[in-house]
Amino acid sequence: MILKRLFQSTIGKKILMAFTGVLLFGFVIIHMLGNWQVFAGAEALNDYAQLIQSKAFVLWGFRLGLLAVVALHLWAAITLTIANRAAAPEKYAESKTLGTTWASRSMTLSGCIVLGFIIFHLLHFTVRTVPGTPEYFQQDLKGRHDVYAMVVHAFQNPWLVGIYVVGVGLLSLHLSHGLQSMFRSLGWSDKRYLPLQMNLARIFAGLIFVGMSGVPLAIFFQLKDF
Amino acid sequence: MNFKLKVWRQADHTSSGSFETYEANNVNANQSFMEVLDVVNDDLTKAGKEPIAFDHDCREGICGTCSCVINGEPHGPEDKVTSCQVYMRSFQDGETITVEPFRAKPFPILKDLVTDRSAFDKIIQAGGFISVNTGQAPDANALPIGRETAELAFDAAHCIGCGACVAACKNSSAMLFVSAKVTHLGLLPQGQPERNRRSLKMVEVMDAQGFGGCTNTGACEAVCPKGIPLEFISRLNRDYITASLMERPESE
Numbered sequence: 514m515i516l517k518r519l520f521q522s523t524i525g526k527k528i529l530m531a532f533t534g535v536l537l538f539g540f541v542i543i544h545m546l547g548n549w550q551v552f553a554g555a556e557a558l559n560d561y562a563q564l565i566q567s568k569a570f571v572l573w574g575f576r577l578g579l580l581a582v583v584a585l586h587l588w589a590a591i592t593l594t595i596a597n598r599a600a601a602p603e604k605y606a607e608s609k610t611l612g613t614t615w616a617s618r619s620m621t622l623s624g625c626i627v628l629g630f631i632i633f634h635l636l637h638f639t640v641r642t643v644p645g646t647p648e649y650f651q652q653d654l655k656g657r658h659d660v661y662a663m664v665v666h667a668f669q670n671p672w673l674v675g676i677y678v679v680g681v682g683l684l685s686l687h688l689s690h691g692l693q694s695m696f697r698s699l700g701w702s703d704k705r706y707l708p709l710q711m712n713l714a715r716i717f718a719g720l721i722f723v724g725m726s727g728v729p730l731a732i733f734f735q736l737k738d739f
Numbered sequence: 740m741n742f743k744l745k746v747w748r749q750a751d752h753t754s755s756g757s758f759e760t761y762e763a764n765n766v767n768a769n770q771s772f773m774e775v776l777d778v779v780n781d782d783l784t785k786a787g788k789e790p791i792a793f794d795h796d797c798r799e800g801i802c803g804t805c806s807c808v809i810n811g812e813p814h815g816p817e818d819k820v821t822s823c824q825v826y827m828r829s830f831q832d833g834e835t836i837t838v839e840p841f842r843a844k845p846f847p848i849l850k851d852l853v854t855d856r857s858a859f860d861k862i863i864q865a866g867g868f869i870s871v872n873t874g875q876a877p878d879a880n881a882l883p884i885g886r887e888t889a890e891l892a893f894d895a896a897h898c899i900g901c902g903a904c905v906a907a908c909k910n911s912s913a914m915l916f917v918s919a920k921v922t923h924l925g926l927l928p929q930g931q932p933e934r935n936r937r938s939l940k941m942v943e944v945m946d947a948q949g950f951g952g953c954t955n956t957g958a959c960e961a962v963c964p965k966g967i968p969l970e971f972i973s974r975l976n977r978d979y980i981t982a983s984l985m986e987r988p989e990s991e
């Protein structure tokens with residue numbers, strides 16, 4: 514049974530992780546393109562936000578789908594990590610990295626920090642319960658939720674800027690290994706493609722770091738008149 | 740050359756072990772690491788002490804029996820060699836050399852540096868074979884196999900089942916070993932009848948034996964004495980996916 518293999522074997526679980534990982538990666542890219550609306554000004558960003566929020570059932574369908582994807586990724590990550598730790602309970606007295614990268618050895622750690630960051634981010638901009646300011650609930654002149662004011666106000670605070678930069682930093686570290694690992698987990702890699710896949714992973718991880726952290730940094734350092 | 744050997748001593752599977760340090764003096768640079776262990780063991784025996792138990796057989800790098808972790812590296816500091824092919828010229832004079840057994844849950848320590856790697860045999864029994872007809876030997880060129888395929892299968896066939904890949908992996912994953920077997924047999928026409936069942940069964944037993952999953956870190960490839968490449972793991976995943984999709988219920 515394919516489903517049983519997918520949910521029970523180590524290889525099957527890695528296939529699930531790779532598959533959900535790609536979907537999450539796709540979401541991050543779209544999210545990043547959306548964030549860039551802030552550079553186009555209040556009108557563009559608030560319009561975009563309004564568009565997303567306009568159809569409740571599309572919005573909630575999307576949110577629930579995303580939640581399911583995260584839950585699957587997380588479930589596979591946790592169960593595999595437990596099994597992996599159990600398989601190697603004793604450490605060597607002398608230990609060497611043996612050509613492995615820190616990113617590849619710390620996927621669970623980076624993943625957990627990213628999870629913490631995602632929760633914080635949702636509480637901050639979606640639920641809006643991080644101790645904040647009235648600006649977060651303000652409406653613009655057209656009666657839309659003033660996302661632009663909310664974002665620009667938030668990133669005057671160096672602590673928030675720091676949290677976002679570190680959060681997306683760990684996300685891109687996670688992806689610098691995850692995106693190349695994914696090709697191999699899906700059985701789609703050999704020595705002809707591997708160098709390309711490793712480079713693509715690094716390029717996209719870098720792009721996401723610059724593209725995502727660029728927004729809070731640009732606002733904080735007033736790179737433009739926000 | 741003079742060395743200090745910091746060696747893991749453990750009486751049996753159930754007792755807890757610890758390191759003991761021994762001196763090896765007047766060592767010839769071209770002595771092998773195992774010969775130095777032999778000399779240390781001679782001294783221990785003469786002194787009425789228990790010699791260090793370590794695994795070895797062919798001592799020419801082809802059987803896969805030797806299995807030390809030397810200074811944190813399974814099979815020691817040299818690239819693509821087994822522990823029995825490590826020579827003292829690879830170390831600094833006066834160095835303290837740390838020697839440990841393979842550490843992995845599916846490879847329990849039997850004594851000192853000796854581990855029980857029969858979990859690999861169980862995996863092989865599950866699918867590391869082909870069915871051939873008995874009778875006359877087949878004609879040499881009756882089964883044409885392309886050169887590139889033959890070469891790749893041969894690369895995979897180099898795996899000697901030593902278990903260093905498991906020892907090096909932070910998850911004690913046996914994926915490199917299993918991928919070598921699945922690649923080797925799956926590429927050749929003789930391996931086709933069992934191909935799907937092979938990958939499913941070998942992975943099933945691999946999981947059941949308690950080996951961890953692959954996180955593609957690449958430590959296995961770095962220590963493999965036979966240069967089995969990571970890309971075979973991707974090939975195993977591919978075969979496994981295909982086999983799962985094509986699998987029919989047991990009853991058929």
Ligand code: HEM
Pocket residue numbers: 527528530531532533534535537538541583586587590591594617620621623624625627628687688690691692694695696698699953954955
């Ligand atoms: C919610 C918190 C998360 C946790 C705990 C987590 C954990 C993990 C772990 C343990 C792995 C396996 C690493 C490996 O096998 O090498 C992994 C792989 C991966 N993750 Fe995550 N992750 C999380 C979030 C994310 C997010 C938000 C994304 C994408 C934007 C993502 C993308 C990936 C990708 C593409 C892989 C590669 C899959 C593979 O190795 O085949 N992860 N994750």
Ligand code: SF4
Pocket residue numbers: 897898899900901902903904905915916919962963964965966967
């Ligand atoms: S893949 Fe390499 S390290 Fe692993 S068992 Fe085979 S020869 Fe040894």
Ligand code: FES
Pocket residue numbers: 794795796797798799800801802803804805821822823824
């Ligand atoms: S003793 Fe046979 S490979 Fe080392």
